[in-house]
Amino acid sequence: MSSNNGDQHQNGQGPLAGIKVIECSTWAFGPIAGHMLGDLGADVIKVENPNLPDAARGLTLVAGVDVGLPDGASSVFELFNRNKRSIQIDLKQERGRDLLKELVRDADVFLENFRPGVFDRLGIGYDDLAKVNSRIIYASTSGYGFKGAEGQRPALDPVGQARSGLMWSTGGPGDPPNWNTLGFADLMGGNMLAYGIVSALAARELHGVGQKVECSHLMASMWLGHTAIASAWYQGDGEWERFERSEASNPLANHYACGDGEWLLLALSDSNADWSSLCEALDLEALIEEPRFATAERRRENAVALVALLDARFGERPAAEWQQRFAESEAVTVHPLRRIADLPNDPAVQANGYFTDGVHPRYGPMPELLHPVAFGKTPATVRRYAPQLGEHTWEVLHEELGYDSERIAGLTAEGVVG
């Protein structure tokens, strides 16, 4: 990755090379979608209000973790705003909105995630911008969908998790619901917004239509639970319970604590061949013919007893010892339960080059996940670190709109840009 954050012409050769995105967004939902388009090679210009920059710039505490960088910047802002340029425009001023429309005139995508209705009231809603550029893809977000009584209700990640049923699925049965600190509703919202925008770009290329794209915390979170929702609701009564490992219906697909407190996941389909291989690997050969466990059906009936028995056996040795034994038995697949911080050391993660090895000019080594899809011919790239506020104001006005220094100085003096 280039470490020259101010380098011009840093647009990629990804699938969206040549696409221009104007982003007015804040926190995570919109910024995630914007940078994913940037990863794919689009030129993403992030517009921030001088008086109200992206709130994530000040986000230094997430779930009790200090996410501040040495200079006080936010690591969350940093990673959700890579591959973007920043320009400050005051959209509360008419001249600022005119400037935005000028940028939109030859852009492909406009993206905003302010509270539903805010941009319509400012006169830069879809209908306003479609008059300037009928081919524009205009992407907007909401907490609950734009229709209905809650169409303009403010929302953040927790409401998507809470309303969709995701929160209730966390933890063991009987535990209280727990908010997932990974921000699934924001992450999935951003992912699905990017999916929607790229789908709309495909529709425009194939059928010549520009349009508005909408995505909500609620729907994106439900989509993450699609398999469970399908199971519960296709013809069911909606009942769904959390997984209880001590009662796993297939004890051969379950996780077990080893003697050193580390956990291993068994991932066997539960055939009789799996059963005898597992017994051999665990030195429990006597169990192979044990009537309670002799068939998959019997193992299911006696699952509680079998899980307890395996719990006891795994607990006798440290994880590394078990892993070595399983490695000798090709029939038994076992996975360590990693902590998130271990990911860069995972052999599959390394073999597939899932992390970049960038060095940030201010923060030093900064490995980042590259992209969720590997594109053989038009790879995603990380070309720019997150911009400083207004870092590219002059550059964008000069290069994209042809403004000269005098004009830019005038706009700056009037507080229209910063």
Next chain:
Amino acid sequence: MAEGALRGITIIEAATHVLGPMAAAMLGDQGADVIKVEGLAGDPARTLREYAGYDVSLGEESNAIFEVMNRNKRGIAIDLESAAGRGLLRELLSTADGFIEGFGPGALAARGLSYESLANENPGLIYCGLSAMGPAGEEAAAPGPDAAAAARSGLLWMAGAPGSPPNWNNLGLGDTMGASMVAYGMVAAITARARGGTGQRLDVSQLMALAWLERWAVETLLVRGLDEWPRFDRENTRNPLFSHYRCGDGEWIILGIVDHERDWDPFCEAMGLEWMHGDERFNTGAARIANARALVQALDRRFAEEPRAYWEERLGSQRALVFDRVQKIRDLPQDPAVQANAYLQDVEHPRHGPVKMLTHPALLTKTPAAYYCPAPELGQHTDAVLRERLGYDDARIAALRAEGVIR
């Protein structure tokens, strides 16, 4: 005729269970002509009776997961173990736009259907390979149960409250997230091709998909040099206004308040806790962080005094406050936002009668996703596809069937 974003696009899917099929269904939702290629025994997901300990069966022949993950497709059954069958697949791919295959890294190449040879015949082909842990390395393998990727990605460790054992989240996130990323990659590659590019190979793994879902933790840990991302600890959180509380009727409510300066006063008013304004333990942001535990306890007590509906009304009376009820999956069809936005759709299935399914995760207002048809029976469209896509006549199709190449 489909009106979606992808009308006119043909996708061949040869995948099983949830990951590949769900991705192909997403493209079908958007109007693509999706042809599901199955072996003569069919996708094993057809005979799935149980998922995560739940009976999902619908009679002897089907189940909810197969039906939902295979909507909006046609089905063709081909014996891919035979050279003639593989020849048919190759012929179908020679005129297709996209291919999603779940055989695992290298498996199709070993059977003479490498990406390179297919691209040679059809340079526009967008080929997406699926895997559990990525296509490279010693563990390159077909996608399997998503628990493996959940274990490896760190997700299993993240479930539940602090101190409780790791727990598998039985929503199947490795598959749903993976499928969503396959669909995203496919539309990106379709866009690139429509803008003058060529076809290409894509790869998506369950492991990377889950890592992508965890990325603010992944990258924050790495940049900050921390060892472990904590589970949420509601007893000891530093921002009690961004936490969840049990109401008097046992139901839960979650607060998502980040702007204390703006929201503290209206929040206290809504809660009937005006006394807190003057309490020096709580009347500044710094004081609330310093006394967070006491504030959690005060709010625990207050929320427990009234049922959830009361608190929803009180908090809802202050327009800017972010809060919501913690629902179960069983509450979704009655949810007013789910209803107003038609997120869960009632569909009449020819055999199963009225059924419900989620619509689509993004709304394209002019080219919306839609429900076109139910999951195909095994081999339901074998003849139609061979006639339409390959121009085979009845005699040739009959001969293939007699030889056991198709069903």
